[in-house]
Amino acid sequence: MSRRRQEPDSGAESLSSDEKEVAAGGAEGQGSAEEHPAGEDGFENSSSSSSEEESDAEESDGRRSDEEQEEKELLPHCDESGVNCPPPCEHCRNQNDQKEQVTPRRLSGGQYVVRLDAEGTYQCSLTGLIFEVTGAVKITYSLLSWSKYANLVEKPWIVGGPLFDVHCDSAPALTSIQFPHSLCLSDHGAGMAFRVLHVKGEGAAIEPSADYSASHVKWLVSSLSPVGPLIQSQEPVQYHGAVILYKVVDEHPSLSFRVYVATNNDSFIKDISRAVKHSNKKFVKIDKPPVCQKLLQKGKRYRLVCEPEAEITPEEIEFVDGSLLKLKSYIEVYLEKPDDFTLSLVELESDATVWKAKLRESDWIHYDQNKNEQKRSAVSVKKRKPALSILEEEELRSKKQKTGNTADGIETKILTDQQLMVIAKLFGRQWREIAIECLQMEMKDIEQIQATEEEVNMQKFLVLSKWRDREQSNGTAEALYRCLQEKASYEILQALEGFLARC
Numbered sequence: 001m002s003r004r005r006q007e008p009d010s011g012a013e014s015l016s017s018d019e020k021e022v023a024a025g026g027a028e029g030q031g032s033a034e035e036h037p038a039g040e041d042g043f044e045n046s047s048s049s050s051s052e053e054e055s056d057a058e059e060s061d062g063r064r065s066d067e068e069q070e071e072k073e074l075l076p077h078c079d080e081s082g083v084n085c086p087p088p089c090e091h092c093r094n095q096n097d098q099k100e101q102v103t104p105r106r107l108s109g110g111q112y113v114v115r116l117d118a119e120g121t122y123q124c125s126l127t128g129l130i131f132e133v134t135g136a137v138k139i140t141y142s143l144l145s146w147s148k149y150a151n152l153v154e155k156p157w158i159v160g161g162p163l164f165d166v167h168c169d170s171a172p173a174l175t176s177i178q179f180p181h182s183l184c185l186s187d188h189g190a191g192m193a194f195r196v197l198h199v200k201g202e203g204a205a206i207e208p209s210a211d212y213s214a215s216h217v218k219w220l221v222s223s224l225s226p227v228g229p230l231i232q233s234q235e236p237v238q239y240h241g242a243v244i245l246y247k248v249v250d251e252h253p254s255l256s257f258r259v260y261v262a263t264n265n266d267s268f269i270k271d272i273s274r275a276v277k278h279s280n281k282k283f284v285k286i287d288k289p290p291v292c293q294k295l296l297q298k299g300k301r302y303r304l305v306c307e308p309e310a311e312i313t314p315e316e317i318e319f320v321d322g323s324l325l326k327l328k329s330y331i332e333v334y335l336e337k338p339d340d341f342t343l344s345l346v347e348l349e350s351d352a353t354v355w356k357a358k359l360r361e362s363d364w365i366h367y368d369q370n371k372n373e374q375k376r377s378a379v380s381v382k383k384r385k386p387a388l389s390i391l392e393e394e395e396l397r398s399k400k401q402k403t404g405n406t407a408d409g410i411e412t413k414i415l416t417d418q419q420l421m422v423i424a425k426l427f428g429r430q431w432r433e434i435a436i437e438c439l440q441m442e443m444k445d446i447e448q449i450q451a452t453e454e455e456v457n458m459q460k461f462l463v464l465s466k467w468r469d470r471e472q473s474n475g476t477a478e479a480l481y482r483c484l485q486e487k488a489s490y491e492i493l494q495a496l497e498g499f500l501a502r503c
Contacts, residue, residue: 099121099122099123099130100120100121100122100123101122101123101125102114102116102122102123102124102125103124103125103126104124104125104126104127104141107140107490108485108488108489108490108493109142109486109487109488109489109490110142110143110486111140111141111142112124112126112127112140112141112142113138113139113140113141114131114138114139115136115137115138116131116133116136116137116138116139117136118135118136119133119134119135120132120133121133124141127141127143127162127164127180127266128180128215128216128266129141129164129166129177129178129179129180130177130178130216130218131174131176131177132174132175132176132177132178133173133174133175134172134173134175135170135173136170136173137168137169137170137173137174138168138169138170139166139167139168139169139174140166140167140168141164141165141166141167142164142165143162143163143164143266143267143270144163144164144165144226144228144267145163145267145270145271145274146159146163146228146267146268146271146323146324147271147323147324147325147326149163149197149199149204149226150324150325150326152197152199152203152204153197153230153324156232157195157197157206157230157231157232158230158231158232158233158237158321159228159229159230159231159265159267159321159323159324160179160181160182160183160194160217160228160229160230160231161179161180161181161182161183161217161228161229161265161267162179162180162228162265162266162267162268163197163226163227163228163267164177164179164226164227164228165225165226165227166224166227167224168224171221171223171224174221174224175220175221176210176218176219176220176221177218177219177221177227178216178217178218178219179196179216179217179219179227179228179229180215180216180266181194181212181215181216181217181229181231182239182240182263182264182265183231183237183238183239183240184238184239184240184295185212185214191233191234191235192231192232192233192234193231193232193233194209194212194217194229194230194231195207195208195209195229195230195231195232196208196209196217196219196227196228196229196230197227197228197229197230198222198223198225198226198227199225199226199227200223200225206230207219207222209229217229228267236297236298236299237297237298237321238295238296238297239263239264239295239296239297239298239321240263240264240291240292240295240296241261241262241263241264241291241292241295241296241319241354241355242261242262242263242264242269242290242291242292243259243260243261243262243288243290243292243345243355243357244259244260244262244269244272244285244290245257245258245259245260245285245286245288245343245357245359246258246260246276246283246284246285246286247283247284247286247364248281248282248283249281249282249283249284250281250282253337253338254334254335254336254337254338255333255334255335255338256332256333256334257286257332257333257334258276258283258330258331258332258333259304259330259331259332259333259343260272260328260329260330260331261296261302261317261319261329261331261345262322262328263296263321263323264291264292265321265323267323268321268322268323268328271323271328272328274486275327275328278437278440284364286359286363286364287363288357288359288363289357291355292345292354292355293353293354293355293356294347294352294353294354294355296319296354297319298319298320298321299318299319299320300318300319300347300348300349301316301317301318301319301347301348301349302316302317302318302319302345302346302347302348302354303315303316303317303345303346303348304316304331304333304343304344304345304346305343305344305345305346306333306335306341306342306343306344307341307342307344308339308341310333310334310335310341311332311333311334311335312331312332312333312334313331313332313334314331316348317329317331338361339361340358340359340360340361341358341359342356342357342358342359343356343357343359344356413476413477414468414473414475414476415464415468415475415476415477415480415499417461417465419477419499420461420464420465420468421457421461422495423464423480423492423495423496424457424458424460424461424464425457425460426489426491426492426495427460427488427492428489431460431463432446434484434487434488435463435467437487438483438484438486438487438488439463439464439467439483439484441463441466441467445463445466446459446463449462449463449466464480467480477496477499477500478500480496481493481496481497481500484496
């Protein structure tokens with residue numbers, strides 16, 4: 001790939017202090033489990049090579065389709081070949097010598113694995129990462145959230161692209177990694193300094209980049225733990241942006257949407273997906289081209305416009321890269337009548353349209369309440385059910401709580417006590433954290449259970465039982481799988497898949 005060489009003295013006045021380690025972390029390399037969380041927030045993993053290979057072979061088609069749908073949400077800027085890359089940009093000269101494309105296999109907990117058979121340079125078709133290797137290797141990697149490491153990113157440095165945790169079974173053979181970035185370099189690349197944040201234990205180091213291009217930042221591998229690109233710029237930073245839409249799913253005839261304006265950064269977009277998933281409301285993602293046609297610039301103000309008119313809150317926003325923020329900002333759009341409408345994101349200073357989409361009732365009317373996927377029968381397409389019908393449906397649902405519910409004519413059984421005990425015994429030491437984060441349990445409820453029950457497996461069982469009672473007719477293996485799929489171990493997910501197969 002033809003690249004513009006990183007100027008060694010670019011931004012040099014502040015580098016002498018920045019390039020030292022922010023804090024003396026743990027030893028470099030593949031050390032403690034804290035140094036390589038498999039995925040996000042240190043969930044339980046099965047990272048031995050044998051269990052990884054087993055998990056590759058045994059993942060079900062249903063689970064794979066769920067993960068592919070998530071990839072579709074997380075990677076909104078793929079080209080025709082499926083490669084994750086910046087969109088065509090009139091300002092960027094996107095040099096792209098052809099790399100050999102590799103498609104990774106997915107493991108539990110959001111991990112990917114590729115096996116490279118020989119020396120060469122390879123690009124991941126899902127994440128855009130580029131690996132340079134000197135021989136046959138197996139590389140395992142996962143996308144992380146920048147917000148978890150926000151305290152390690154100090155001014156004048158800002159986030160330049162997604163954060164990854166990468167590991168290799170033969171570390172010396174992995175010589176360099178190129179990370180995709182979300183910036184438009186235009187003609188200002190010479191005024192920018194690229195570095196990488198290399199997380200080590202509880203601290204981090206800001207390390208030099210070897211090179212950069214219109215789409216990637218190259219780093220020579222020193223040791224393997226979370227790494228992502230940083231940038232320092234003497235001029236306003238311009239981003240390739242994305243607008244992501246979610247609609248609230250409820251019984252009301254009115255329409256309510258969340259509109260997220262983000263940098264085209266997979267870590268940022270994954271945070272948005274997670275925030276929506278863990279909201280107390282149900283959402284369906286609206287599939288519209290997300291990539292902004294004009295660049296977003298930090299500090300500029302933008303307005304979301306709806307035609308016909310709708311209630312929009314806030315009326316305008318000042319754009320900032322929210323990668324480091326735990327809470328992601330969004331714009332709420334409310335329409336009282338369910339008519340077709342058009343949304344446009346407009347830059348206030350120039351009145352230029354940055355992004356535009358036409359939304360129609362067909363974009364969201366077909367859905368399954370449990371999965372937020374397009375799965376509703378054409379017979380039931382009605383804008384609103386009569387009040388009596390809703391009451392009758394609630395009564396029917398109440399009768400089915402002990403035997404299970406039906407969806408598309410197939411009975412979905414509620415998890416039994418015996419099945420919950422199987423799952424309880426598979427949980428490790430982090431079961432409380434997973435219960436709070438994934439099952440929305442309260443710490444006070446867990447403490448109350450622990451005060452009345454000494455045996456740990458029974459404590460886990462009672463927490464799961466409390467979740468099942470709360471979910472009522474939705475206390476199924478499928479629902480529990482969806483709640484736990486990002487954090488639980490492969491063994492737990494495999495057990496739930498087994499329960500589903502017997503339904």
